[in-house]
Amino acid sequence: MNSSFTSSAQLAQSGQAEHVINSEKPIFIRPPTTDDGWGIYELVRACPPLDVNSPYAYLLLATQFRDRCAVATDEEGEIVGFVSGYVKVNASDTFFLWQVAVGEKARGTGLARRLVEAVLKRPQQAEIRHLETTITPDNEASWGLFKRLASRWQAPLNSREYFSEEQLGGEHNPEHLVRIGPFDPARI
Helix, strand or coil: CCCCCCCHHHHHHCCCCCEEECCCCCEEEECCCHHHHHHHHHHHHCCCCCCCCCHHHHHHHHHHCHHHCEEEECCCCCEEEEEEEEEECCEEEEEEEEEEEECHHHCCCCHHHHHHHHHHCCHHHCCCCEEEEEECCCCHHHHHHHHHHHHHHCCCEEEEEEECCCCCCCCCCCEEEEEECCCCHHHC
């Protein structure tokens, strides 16, 4: 570990953690940093059926898109959750959620929802009224998350096939575009 690494506990003490989940063991939610790139990559690798991108892609997300992403860490600084996304260029009121990963240690804590809501509560997302993602038909965890978010925010949920199996090279299940909204940001 390099000497410039700042642990999650230190980040929380210095006010850099946006949210602290006080469960049995605290979990800290904050924007990612360059030091988080490899940990994000390792987390996603440990969370099938998520598609794993290159370590370089996660470094870009942690730096160039940090305002649209969040990591969750335990007291030792291990990354136990991650969310990435972006505001759509052609629809500035829509946040596209690219990936949500929750490690085994943090499952069952509501962390996926908290990560999504932490990002959407940031001032940069003040105009967001819709949330979109793509989900394969068999990804029960992601479908469950989006259904819970729609219910919690009292907003409609719609879906349709977006990328066919053929478009994805024949070796990947189809991806459905899932959209929640419009929603009232005050409900987040």
